[in-house]
Amino acid sequence: MSRQGMQAGWNDRKRFLPAGDGRLAYIDGGDGAAAPLFLLHGYTDSSRSWSLIEPHLAGWRLVMPDLPGHGLSAPAPRPAVEAFADDVVRLADALGIERFAVAGHSMGAATALALAARHGGRITALASICGSLQPGRLALGADIRALADPIDPQGPFLREWHRCALPVDADFIGWMAREAAAMPAAVWCALCDMLEAIDLRRAAGEIAAPVLLLAGEKDVLFGASHRAALRAALPRAEAETLAGHSHNPHWETPARVAASLLSFFSRHASER
Numbered sequence: 001m002s003r004q005g006m007q008a009g010w011n012d013r014k015r016f017l018p019a020g021d022g023r024l025a026y027i028d029g030g031d032g033a034a035a036p037l038f039l040l041h042g043y044t045d046s047s048r049s050w051s052l053i054e055p056h057l058a059g060w061r062l063v064m065p066d067l068p069g070h071g072l073s074a075p076a077p078r079p080a081v082e083a084f085a086d087d088v089v090r091l092a093d094a095l096g097i098e099r100f101a102v103a104g105h106s107m108g109a110a111t112a113l114a115l116a117a118r119h120g121g122r123i124t125a126l127a128s129i130c131g132s133l134q135p136g137r138l139a140l141g142a143d144i145r146a147l148a149d150p151i152d153p154q155g156p157f158l159r160e161w162h163r164c165a166l167p168v169d170a171d172f173i174g175w176m177a178r179e180a181a182a183m184p185a186a187v188w189c190a191l192c193d194m195l196e197a198i199d200l201r202r203a204a205g206e207i208a209a210p211v212l213l214l215a216g217e218k219d220v221l222f223g224a225s226h227r228a229a230l231r232a233a234l235p236r237a238e239a240e241t242l243a244g245h246s247h248n249p250h251w252e253t254p255a256r257v258a259a260s261l262l263s264f265f266s267r268h269a270s271e272r
Contacts, residue, residue, distance in 0.1 A: 007175045010048050014072055017094050022074020024087055028095065029054060030062035035124075036100040037265065038088060039064045040108030042130075042248075043195055044161070044180045044188065046071030049105060052172060053250045056258030060265075063100070065091055067111065069187045071179060079194045081107070085115035089122060101265050103127040105250060106222070107191075110135070110198050116211075117203035125268040127212040127261055130219050130247050132226040133200040133233055139221060144192045151188075153181035165218045165246035166253065204233035211237035212264040214257065216245035238264060 010027075017024040027047050030037075037060040041049035047064035048071070054062060067084050069075035076083060088111070092100060101124045104112030109131025116123045138144065143157055152158070158177045162168075211234050215227050231239055240260055242249050250257045 003169060004171050006051060007048070007171055010051055010175070011072060014047070014066070016072075017091055019068075019074070019087065019090070021068070021076055023072075024065055024068065024074075024091060025072035026063060026065040026091060028061070028063055030057065030060050032061055034059055034061045036061040036063055036092075036095075036097050038092070038100055038102040040084075040088070040102065040104035040111050041067065041070065042106030042108050043191055044070065044183060045105075045108075045176065046179055048172075048175060048179065050250070052169065053254035053258050056255045057262065059262075060101075063091070063095065063097070067108065069183070069191055075187050075190070079191055081111045081114045081194070081198055081200075082118060084111045085118055088115055089119050092122065098122065099124050101125045101127075101268075103129060103261055104131065105129040106131060106247065107195055110195075110200060113200050113207065114203060116209050117200070117206040120206065120208050123209045125210040125212075125265055126207075127214055127264060128230065129214045129250060129257070130216055130222055131213070131230065132198070132222040133204055133229050135195050135198055135222065135226075137196055138192060141192060141196065144188055147185040147188055149185050151181040151183070151185060153177040162248075163246075164248050164252050165216070165244060168248070168251045172251070201229075201233060204230075207234065210264075210268050212260070213237050213239040214249070214260055215239070215241045216247055216249045216252075217241050217243050218245060219247045221247045 109128035
């Protein structure tokens with residue numbers, strides 16, 4: 001399938017899990033007989049965030065939810081990464097998956113960390129991609145709170161929002177922008193409030209699973225101070241900073257990021 005065809009058909013692959021506040025959309029892909037790896041996307045993204053890297057993660061069952069308020073999933077009335085983590089466990093239960101690896105990007109990384117702290121017995125290993133224990137005020141927070149419906153998918157705000165240090169497939173970025181623009185401004189703001197209130201410093205001490213901290217050298221959202229805080233809180237974690245990459249390295253060089261993930265997860269195969 002062409003890249004354009006993959007993007008156009010992405011939502012057709014989704015299934016739905018009924019939830020108390022609506023429904024949770026997800027894709028169950030990869031090798032269904034292989035060990036499961038849950039992929040958790042970032043703020044205002046969706047499972048589509050993993051579409052470029054999916055072809056490079058052969059040998060895994062890939063479960064990619066749209067977290068609440070994103071993609072085709074209903075918004076949560078009071079969003080929190082801890083609640084998102086519990087939703088992931090409910091999805092795993094519905095799919096008959098007891099233990100699994102997890103990789104999360106940005107907000108999804110915070111969700112993965114909360115997941116490992118709250119449900120440690122379920123997690124074999126986790127990878128945090130451009131994550132943070134305590135995001136604090138976002139650089140574009142004021143712009144987010146100034147958004148009004150309808151949001152222009154081709155406007156300057158979303159062009160800046162999706163700007164990367166390295167070239168990214170333009171068709172993919174177009175789909176990401178249209179999906180982000182389809183999110184109501186009120187949902188953007190509620191999730192921004194949630195993100196800025198995250199504090200996982202205490203929860204980090206409860207994580208027993210092996211951890212990979214993958215970061216972009218040119219990440220302007222969660223830069224050096226966030227990387228240092230993660231390493232201090234998780235001293236046994238493996239850490240890798242990708243030179244020249246920004247906040248979305250799995251978009252910029254998906255094969256390179258997949259290689260790091262596969263290397264890390266394969267070394268913990270006995271713990272699955």
